[in-house]
Amino acid sequence: MAASTRTPNAALAALVAEANWTNDSFARAVNRLGAESGMALHYDKTAVSHWMAGTMPRSAARPLVCEALSRRLRRPVTLAAAGLGPAESVQDMGADIVAALIDLGSADMDPTRRTVLGAGFYSALLAIPGWSEVSARFDRLRYDPHTRVGQAEVDAVRAMTEQLSTLDDQFGGRAVRPMAAAFMVNTVAPYLRADAREDIRIQMLSAASDHCYLTGYMAMDEREDRLSQRWYVKALELAGYAGDHLTYCTTLRGMSVQAVDLGHGATALELADAASVASPQAGPRMRAFLTGQQAHAAAATGDRALALAKLKEAQTAMDQAESRAKAFGSYDPSSMQYHVGQVLYELGDPKTSIAALEESDRLRHDIYRRTKVHRLGTLAERKLEIGRLEEACTDWNLMLDDFPSVQSGRCDDRYRTMMTSLATFTRNAHARDLYDRGRAMEPRLARPA
Numbered sequence: 001m002a003a004s005t006r007t008p009n010a011a012l013a014a015l016v017a018e019a020n021w022t023n024d025s026f027a028r029a030v031n032r033l034g035a036e037s038g039m040a041l042h043y044d045k046t047a048v049s050h051w052m053a054g055t056m057p058r059s060a061a062r063p064l065v066c067e068a069l070s071r072r073l074r075r076p077v078t079l080a081a082a083g084l085g086p087a088e089s090v091q092d093m094g095a096d097i098v099a100a101l102i103d104l105g106s107a108d109m110d111p112t113r114r115t116v117l118g119a120g121f122y123s124a125l126l127a128i129p130g131w132s133e134v135s136a137r138f139d140r141l142r143y144d145p146h147t148r149v150g151q152a153e154v155d156a157v158r159a160m161t162e163q164l165s166t167l168d169d170q171f172g173g174r175a176v177r178p179m180a181a182a183f184m185v186n187t188v189a190p191y192l193r194a195d196a197r198e199d200i201r202i203q204m205l206s207a208a209s210d211h212c213y214l215t216g217y218m219a220m221d222e223r224e225d226r227l228s229q230r231w232y233v234k235a236l237e238l239a240g241y242a243g244d245h246l247t248y249c250t251t252l253r254g255m256s257v258q259a260v261d262l263g264h265g266a267t268a269l270e271l272a273d274a275a276s277v278a279s280p281q282a283g284p285r286m287r288a289f290l291t292g293q294q295a296h297a298a299a300a301t302g303d304r305a306l307a308l309a310k311l312k313e314a315q316t317a318m319d320q321a322e323s324r325a326k327a328f329g330s331y332d333p334s335s336m337q338y339h340v341g342q343v344l345y346e347l348g349d350p351k352t353s354i355a356a357l358e359e360s361d362r363l364r365h366d367i368y369r370r371t372k373v374h375r376l377g378t379l380a381e382r383k384l385e386i387g388r389l390e391e392a393c394t395d396w397n398l399m400l401d402d403f404p405s406v407q408s409g410r411c412d413d414r415y416r417t418m419m420t421s422l423a424t425f426t427r428n429a430h431a432r433d434l435y436d437r438g439r440a441m442e443p444r445l446a447r448p449a
Helices: 008-020 023-036 046-053 060-073 097-109 111-117 149-173 173-193 196-222 224-243 245-261 265-277 286-302 304-324 333-346 350-363 369-385 389-405 410-423 429-440
Strands: 146-147
Touching: 008 046, 008 060, 023 046, 023 060, 060 111, 097 173, 097 196, 097 224, 146 173, 149 196, 149 369, 149 389, 173 196, 173 224, 196 224, 196 245, 224 245, 245 265, 245 286, 265 286, 286 304, 286 333, 304 333, 333 350, 350 369, 369 389, 389 429, 410 429
Parallel strands: none
Antiparallel strands: none
């Protein structure tokens, strides 16, 4: 007789053990759920032993197996987590998006799985779900009648996302993203499945979309660009289900920022244009936010006329926004000056670009420490390009003041560029002293295995 080729289901065995169930009690729990759903099941401990040995339950029973474990463990358990099916593809429109979010977030929380999750090249040709594709009722979502959420839970999700965003600004994406992923898996995903009034459900979908966008942005900051795309696509889907144009457009713009940063100018412009088109009746600050990115992307493609036209639109909108209210906003005059600097640099005017970046640094609020580190590095690189070595060293020294406090792949890139550049100027006392200071910080770049 040929030896069995089945692979034991270690994941399922571990979950049953964690639930402190015997095989018999687990089988009875699955049978009870079958009765709830109108299925007459007669599983016993022998069936469970077969499952753990690698035999798959019949397809109709697999969701019940996961539901039984979810109720016992008081957290969502997906088919993939139970070893009963592949992880949901992040490209599957219409699939159970909550299950996909749990699988994505669970892998992102686990350092041993994160490398595999982020594997693969950034896709410049990624299929982006259009607004018309996703702006429909969220009919495929399976609800849990045992849990109910209200306005307090929506407010809690929004507040937590805001707090994580503030921490990201201060400490960088690599430091904060595991917390964001854990919050998605343990709190937001169960809320999406909970019973709620229709208006609360829509608000929760919107809040979840914003949280996915933030998590994707932090993955991009860590230089996990393929993973970032996965989070961004989920943000687009959720925003569409919620009818949330703001987060949908913000996410498309974030994807454009990522594309232009990676050298994909045409893709960046397509995404920036899509964000602008999809934004209905945007206020002046939102228009500046969107058209500023269009200007940068157009400049990256070499379209000088379009870049300057969009830049002028963004500056006009920014002036309107600031004249209406001096309230603090995420896209502020510092951000506007950064886009001016980026556009001018792409169009071959590094000297004027430097002046704009210096003005951006002067206007920036202190809470944006990660941004300060990244952009001071960029400013120093531009100065070195036109021969202003000692000024570049001054900016790099300022960058290093905050660099040890920030865990960011993009900031690490600026550090590495600094060290490579300085290596050729060690005869200069300023450059040599800075190089020595930088070398003392090198070990912090090592990531845990």
